[in-house]
Amino acid sequence: MELFDNLALGFGVAFTFQNLIYAFVGCLLGTLIGVLPGVGPVATIAMLLPATYALPPVAALIMLAGIYYGAQYGGSTTAILVNLPGEASSVVTMIDGYQMARKGRAGPALAAAGLGSFFAGCVGTLILAAFAAPLTEVAFKFGPAEYFSLMVLGLIGAVVLASGSLLKAVAMIVLGLLMGLIGTDVNSGVARFSFDIPELTDGIGFIVIAMGVFGYGEIIHNLSHKEEDREVFTGKVTGLMPTATDFKNMVPAVLRGTTIGSVLGILPGGGALLAAFAAYTIEKKTKLKPGEVPFGQGNIRGVASPESANNSGSQTSFIPLLTLGIPPNAVMALMVGAMTIHNIQPGPQVMTSNPELFWGLIASMWIGNAMLVILNLPLIGMWIKLLTVPYRWLFPAIVLFCAIGVYSTNNNTWDIWMVAGFGVIGYLFIKLGVEPAPLLLGFILGPMMEENLRRAMLLSRGDWSVFVTRPLSASLLAAAAVLLVIVMLPAVKSKREEAFVEE
Amino acid sequence: MLIKSQKDFFSGLMFTVVGAAFAYGATGYSIGTGGRMGPGYFPLLLGVILAILGGIIMFKALVVEAPGGDKIGKWAWKPLFLIIAANVLFGVMIGGLPSIGLPPMGLIVGIFALTIVASLAGDSFRLKEVLILSVILSIGSYAAFILLLKLQFPVWPTFIAG
Numbered sequence: 050m051e052l053f054d055n056l057a058l059g060f061g062v063a064f065t066f067q068n069l070i071y072a073f074v075g076c077l078l079g080t081l082i083g084v085l086p087g088v089g090p091v092a093t094i095a096m097l098l099p100a101t102y103a104l105p106p107v108a109a110l111i112m113l114a115g116i117y118y119g120a121q122y123g124g125s126t127t128a129i130l131v132n133l134p135g136e137a138s139s140v141v142t143m144i145d146g147y148q149m150a151r152k153g154r155a156g157p158a159l160a161a162a163g164l165g166s167f168f169a170g171c172v173g174t175l176i177l178a179a180f181a182a183p184l185t186e187v188a189f190k191f192g193p194a195e196y197f198s199l200m201v202l203g204l205i206g207a208v209v210l211a212s213g214s215l216l217k218a219v220a221m222i223v224l225g226l227l228m229g230l231i232g233t234d235v236n237s238g239v240a241r242f243s244f245d246i247p248e249l250t251d252g253i254g255f256i257v258i259a260m261g262v263f264g265y266g267e268i269i270h271n272l273s274h275k276e277e278d279r280e281v282f283t284g285k286v287t288g289l290m291p292t293a294t295d296f297k298n299m300v301p302a303v304l305r306g307t308t309i310g311s312v313l314g315i316l317p318g319g320g321a322l323l324a325a326f327a328a329y330t331i332e333k334k335t336k337l338k339p340g341e342v343p344f345g346q347g348n349i350r351g352v353a354s355p356e357s358a359n360n361s362g363s364q365t366s367f368i369p370l371l372t373l374g375i376p377p378n379a380v381m382a383l384m385v386g387a388m389t390i391h392n393i394q395p396g397p398q399v400m401t402s403n404p405e406l407f408w409g410l411i412a413s414m415w416i417g418n419a420m421l422v423i424l425n426l427p428l429i430g431m432w433i434k435l436l437t438v439p440y441r442w443l444f445p446a447i448v449l450f451c452a453i454g455v456y457s458t459n460n461n462t463w464d465i466w467m468v469a470g471f472g473v474i475g476y477l478f479i480k481l482g483v484e485p486a487p488l489l490l491g492f493i494l495g496p497m498m499e500e501n502l503r504r505a506m507l508l509s510r511g512d513w514s515v516f517v518t519r520p521l522s523a524s525l526l527a528a529a530a531v532l533l534v535i536v537m538l539p540a541v542k543s544k545r546e547e548a549f550v551e552e
Numbered sequence: 553m554l555i556k557s558q559k560d561f562f563s564g565l566m567f568t569v570v571g572a573a574f575a576y577g578a579t580g581y582s583i584g585t586g587g588r589m590g591p592g593y594f595p596l597l598l599g600v601i602l603a604i605l606g607g608i609i610m611f612k613a614l615v616v617e618a619p620g621g622d623k624i625g626k627w628a629w630k631p632l633f634l635i636i637a638a639n640v641l642f643g644v645m646i647g648g649l650p651s652i653g654l655p656p657m658g659l660i661v662g663i664f665a666l667t668i669v670a671s672l673a674g675d676s677f678r679l680k681e682v683l684i685l686s687v688i689l690s691i692g693s694y695a696a697f698i699l700l701l702k703l704q705f706p707v708w709p710t711f712i713a714g
Contacts, residue, residue: 099701099703100696100701102701103701103702214560214609216605216608216609216612217560217563217609219605220563220564220567220602220605220606220609223567223571223598223601223602223605224567224570224571224602226598227570227571227574227595227598227599227602230594230595230598234581234591236589236591237582237590237591239581239582239591241577241578241581241591241592241595242574242577242595265635265636265639268631268635269628269631269632269635269673270628272628272631272635272673272674273626273628273631440674441671441674441675441676441681442681442685444635444670444673444674445638445666445667445670445671445682445685445689446685446689448635448638448639448666448670449642449663449666449667449670449689449693451639452638452639452642452643452662452666453659453693453697453705456642456643456646456705457697457703457705460704462643462644462646462647465639465640465642465643465646465647466640466643468639469636469639469640469643472635472636472639473632473636476628476632477566480559480624480625480627481559481562481563481566481624482559482560482563482622483563498594499594502589502594503589503593503594506586506587506589507587507588507589509587510587511585511586511587511588512586512587513586
């Protein structure tokens with residue numbers, strides 16, 4: 050079996066001492082920051098990205114992947130213990146998780162989240178490994194027209210599945226695309242929108258945008274609330290192991306969650322977030338056994354299922370990135386940036402040109418998941434300590450890490466001025482109720498989209514119909530159109546709004 | 553006419569203005585034709601699309617009823633100013649400001665400046681606590697970024713380190 054050969058190669062790479070250490074460090078750092086409320090995975094990865102510059106590419110990606118899962122695990126811990134979403138996809142975990150914690154069952158809730166996520170992560174990794182090769186084959190048949198259409202589908206999908214106003218999200222994508230075009234045009238060498246500032250001819254760094262908009266913007270927003278509004282966990286966690294009945298309830302929920310997550314994760318857009326919502330909704334619709342605690346009052350299924358779903362979803366969302374080079378969400382967009390820094394062009398060629406990187410990364414995901422269970426359950430006491438750290442000590446540290454991080458990308462103070470500007474813009478976005486994630490996606494895809502559009506149009510001699518006469522491209526565009534139409538149908542529209550209001 | 557949704561109206565306005573600005577800027581570059589796109593083609597196209605989307609959003613904000621008027625609410629000027637100022641001050645300390653003759657003061661001074669100014673943005677400010685925090689962050693950053701990751705930072709003021 051080729052799959053096993055590939056996985057063997059991957060584990061060979063991932064099981065070297067050095068890479069194990071980096072996976073561990075990534076998971077640890079990710080959990081550390083993920084546990085802190087108010088810092089999502091995007092800001093976390095952006096903040097820690099500079100720490101990976103000096104590493105070899107494989108180690109850097111392994112560490113970044115570790116940070117990503119770590120941040121997600123950490124997020125669920127915060128959700129259960131202090132009723133604050135460490136990240137968006139643990140919003141539903143809060144509902145039953147926090148209730149369990151209040152009834153003194155924080156231990157089993159954390160264990161359910163941890164074990165469920167571990168199982169889901171294993172399944173997600175296997176699916177990723179199995180699907181990567183055939184999908185890559187398909188990707189090689191893609192011409193520029195197909196790539197352009199695929200990016201359109203990806204971007205549309207991303208906003209359809211996200212929360213909030215559809216129109217505003219589309220506008221944010223376009224804004225992101227435009228910002229991605231700032232800098233030197235590769236075809237003509239013309240510096241666009243650079244206002245004769247030499248630093249701008251290289252374009253805006255994506256770290257600057259990510260940190261300014263997601264980091265500073267959120268801090269400023271958080272500080273506008275009074276500190277008393279934030280709840281602090283004071284209780285104790287005793288007895289981690291779920292009881293036999295817990296297990297009986299958990300297992301089917303984990304299985305359902307994993308399945309939903311794997312499927313939804315592949316779709317472009319807020320894979321993990323949507324997966325968690327969908328999984329919780331389905332659990333809620335499933336009939337309660339006699340004697341079971343109702344949902345919303347601390348049912349263990351309400352923790353196990355969405356946590357499994359968001360973990361398998363975040364795993365399978367690597368599929369579009371690794372096979373097609375298209376990031377399905379903001380975190381993956383950051384991964385693209387990270388790969389580019391290490392001179393790897395994400396896309397189907399990664400698997401053939403850097404097989405050890407490709408399979409090593411996949412294998413390390415599994416290892417990372419295993420490490421997280423080990424890290425999270427026994428070390429839970431340490432994470433709880435962290436939650437008692439007051440925000441007034443945390444935010445100056447976060448501001449500092451952001452500032453050091455942007456400075457170290459180019460050793461140039463220009464980036465520090467830029468991040469200040471984007472901090473203001475980020476706060477403006479929050480005030481205006483526009484979501485910044487689509488902007489980051491558009492920003493990453495902007496240059497790629499223009500490049501493919503130009504090439505496709507050059508090949509067709511200026512004939513726009515090339516996008517609809519080539520069957521693959523036409524079906525991708527049709528899929529994007531169908532998605533848009535479905536979301537705009539009145540019935541679906543109200544359901545969609547309802548689903549996201551539930552938080 | 554009354555604005556039904558403040559948030560939507562002003563975000564639409566932002567999109568329209570920015571889109572129009574990009575589109576206007578793009579006309580300064582060669583546009584080219586569909587088959588041979590110049591550097592101005594794609595930005596012009598996107599700028600126009602963004603301006604139109606912004607227009608639609610503004611229009612909807614005037615017509616569609618929103619619960620509670622979707623108010624933007626009060627601006628948190630104090631944290632906004634202080635966080636950004638802390639960040640800028642850190643940049644000044646690292647890079648120096650030749651225009652007023654300030655030499656680069658280095659990482660450690662920068663950390664103290666940033667931490668103190670940023671902390672002012674919180675609800676309560678206790679100088680002793682903030683100074684302890686600055687010391688901890690300085691030691692931690694020195695260990696992590698200079699010793700471990702070997703990033704190239706000026707650590708001390710240039711007139712001391714030479």
